[in-house]
Amino acid sequence: MTSHESKPASAPPHRYTARYANELEVRWQGEWESRGTSRVRNPGDPDFDPTRPKFYALDMFPYPSGAGLHVGHPEGYIATDIVSRFKRMRGYNVLHPMGYDAFGLPAEQYAIQTGVHPAITTRQAIDNFRRQLKRFGFSYDWSREVSTIDREYYRWTQWIFLTLYESWYNPWRRRAEPVAELVKRLARGEYVINLFGELVADAAGIAATPIGGEPVGRRRWHDLSEDERRDFIDSKRLAYLGESVVNWCPKLGTVLANDEVIDGRSERGGHPVLRKPLKQWMFRITEYSQRLLEDLDKVDWPQSTRTMQREWIGRSEGAEIDFDLVGAPHAAGPSIRVFTTRPDTLFGATFMVVAPEHPLVDALLADPGPKTDEQALRAYVAAARNRGEVERMADSQAKTGVPTGLLAANPATGWRIPIWVADYVLMGYGHGAIMGVPAHDQRDFDFAARFGLPIIDVIYPRARLAMKYFADQARPEDRVGERWRDQMADFVGLVTSLNAEPGAFGPLLETIRGRRAPAGGESGGAERRGTIRSTWLDAIDDMGIDRLETLEARLREGGLARADGSAYEGPGYAVNSPRPGTNSGVDVNGLPASQAKVQVTDWLTLKGAGRARVNYRLRDWTFSRQRYWGEPIPIVFDMQGRHYPVTKLPVVLPELDDYHPIESDDPQPLLSKAWSWVSSTAAEAGIPPGLLPPETPVRRETNTMPGSAGSSWYFLRYCDPSNPRRFVDPAAEAYWMAGGVDLYIGGAEHAVGHLLYARFWHKVLSDLGHVSSPEPFRKLFHQGLITSFAYQRPDKTLVPVDHVEPAPPEVTSATGKLYVERGTGTPLNAVVAKMSKSLKNVVNPDDVIAEYGADTFRLYEMYMGPLEMSKPWNPRDISGCFRFLQRAWRLAVDEDSGALTLAPTADERLERLLHRLTVKVETDIERLAFNTAIAAMMEFVNAATPPGAAAGAGVLTREQAQRFALLLAPFVPHLAEELWQRLGHTASIAHADWPDHDPALLRDDTVEIPVQVQGKVRGRITVPAGAPSDAVQAAALADERVRQFIADRPIKKVIVVPGKMVNVVV
RNA sequence: GCCGGAGUGGCGGAAUGGCAGACGCGACGGAUUCAAAAUCCGUUCUGGGUGAAACCAGGUGUGGGUUCAAGUCCCUCCUCCGGCACCA
Known part of the structure; x- marks a missing residue:
């Protein structure tokens, strides 16, 4: 028991104590719930008021962990709650919902250990989260609560998957369209397919032509076989089956993330990990690269987050160039295509490198050329493929590689240059092949230096x-x-x-x-x-x-670069392009690199060996997980392995007898253990009879969706959470999502993942007419991390807080340290660190609320500092906020009798302060600067509590007390509501009008202005507000002290900043 | 290495280029109390100065610059936090 809670008998009966706060908070929470105070109606509902503007305040919904809320969770929730309550008082219809991102690995892992179904533990965790959240008095419309694990929720997650499955990206119209539309256009001959399997718009005749523009063999839709048509359509779907490499641990029977693999072994248990290619569902997010990039300009997001997304998308301009293979045509084709941002350096390309995963390598291993050292190649490729990407990047300095024995022709110089395989080239970027320009790319330089390849300068600064x-x-x-x-x-x-x-x-x-x-x-x-x-x-x-x-x-x-020992990557002019005395179809010598880029690219285009090209770093989104606790993917396969969409939704996750993963060398999703569920028939699985005859045996997809699935659209479901017919009603969506979510607060750790995926789904849904807005989140804000004080030994290791004690005075005087480690007496530094279980410095909000009440908790977390900054939790500081609430309470309520203490007439000084406070609080709420708003409210209470005032005298009039309660209401809703009711209201303060202010009262009649001489304050003058500059100047120069400091020096200049400052320069 | 963000009293922090340190904590002094807690009042950047004031000087990570005026703008460096990292 803490001191301020003990012996309540000795405290006045109506003092705002923790017990008092807890009593009134719980009472009001019950009232609000039974009155439906936070409910909000949708367009079309009987008591919906369409004349009010809308405000959508959204929190990133939490993963309900078994440990419950920690103090970091509520930080953003308090912020959105303050804004929501404020906007409500300003007459907005406010949508402020909460839900749970409830699929996830921890519950599955717990199930593996204990056999308890993840649904059971997750539901318990959700119930606990809900209880904790409600205790804060958040004004969520709890009738809109959603959870990603609800069947009626994930049914629509599956529906969106199928929507993407049934769509393709039309590059000419730059938008998603139904696949049916594509088939129609193909059938009508508007689009045809060329020999390369590329789609060509016949009418327009643009894009999608192969490099070179040689005669294109076109195939009409009705010339294609059934299978060819099917393959072609599948290759266009926004959701498609692709192959990607996973870290498969046979012993654990699971796929591991890159950072869970250390030296080819699992972090947990040290079992061998294999890199296995796996057929997985992917989303063609790369088609949206440009739009995802462009539309970042439309949103009000932190600069850093937009920058991160831009870099993640990674747009780069350059050219793709075909290098012909020399000698007999190879199985891999006649040429190798590379992407380069530096076509201006083509004359300096002295070798080529392909990634170990490049098709040329497979072709070569199948059919080695005469000059290929097959053994070395095979060994290198095998080793490289089994190294994880993280590992490949880790030893970034020493380049490795082996020659393929093949040669290619540099299209500009005609040189025959060797083709190497090296793992510094990644298959996932560009075409998985590069031209090596060692003089102007440091990585190529390192490689060339190591293997003795020529290095030729082609750009000089x-x-x-x-x-x-x-x-x-x-x-x-x-x-x-x-x-x-x-x-x-x-x-x-x-x-x-x-x-x-x-x-x-x-x-x-x-x-x-x-x-x-x-x-x-x-x-x-x-x-x-x-x-x-x-x-x-x-x-x-x-x-x-x-x-x-x-x-x-x-x-x-x-040979300048070679002599320098490093590549020159900066700007400059083309040289040796071509070298003196040699011939080439193009000459860019002397041109600035930027112009050389254009000329070389134009020449390549003309020659049919290349073209300008924009490349993106962004990769398609792998959507399959080999887990149990996720949304089933609504797809079945027939015995030929062809896939079909399940239109009878939801596809319900089946129960398993046990959750132990399957030990196997081949990746086996956990769901494949539900064999009786996996083997089904078309009819039973829910395939339309038009697609497959009902009795056809089918095998269900056993991969599940990732965590980011349910969180990519939950904000839409909140608009219309229990609609059984659609994922969201169009009218509800159009109203609430107009212009996007108005305020979205959550952690910066989702800067790329969640926020990019949600934008992508939203754009697809928008293209297809399912939602009205192009961007989901108009204003985004990241709350800072709440850290904790931690104690550090001289060797920088951290000590758990329960092993720390105050230093004895002699230690403090000797070392300056205020803390020592218990037992050893080691002096400790106080530092700031993340809260962690091992340091035992995790704070449970339940405890804090029991000790002070939820209002104090809310106030303290907002008072700690700017919302976006990370800041340490300091239990000592909470009492300041608690005392403020006590004083605020005492301003209106007599602690002994509980009677209102009100003044009969308004004090003019306080009236002015109250008007100012009103403006300050509303502008600070709009800026999300809650700490300064709270400080201003404290100042008001200090000003309204004059020293020596008799208890129970009353300083504020009833009307002033009401206005002050209204200002408090967004921050400390319970206390404000209690005051509001005691001041004579029966309707909730939550829907009361925000107080007006009188602009005339914001200004004083006179202002005190400091007068500086040479930039130092030397005097003060009091002048009428709005006095003209020359009058102010005259008053300043007349000031006795100012004249002393000017002395007899001549005045050079006098700067008068109206209402602010006078500076005399001598 | 690259890209963000931050560095202000003993602590958390405040300050549209215009009086640095609002507000809170802590500390110290006082009131109340038999005593303590709680509560209330006062003091609290550093140095000089004074009985106390007034007042003077210095001061926002480092070094420079712009300006009548810089915590704030520009450049250099240092430290901490977050993100990315062979992206051709």
């Missing part, structure tokens, strides 16, 4: 281009002695200091030649020239250029 120009133009007399060094240094210095273009090099060289050697007594120009010269002389020395001939030899062989 301006300074080096100037050196080359100088060497090319050097006259015999320039070569004499050391003269060339000074001349060249001067020339390069002039070129760089003027940012001169190559066209201007000639005249500049003449200027240099015209200069005399600097003699004594010259102008500052020579001195400056001397500095620049020595800079460039140093640069020349650093390059190891001792004679002009050395430079010329380097330039001739294109």
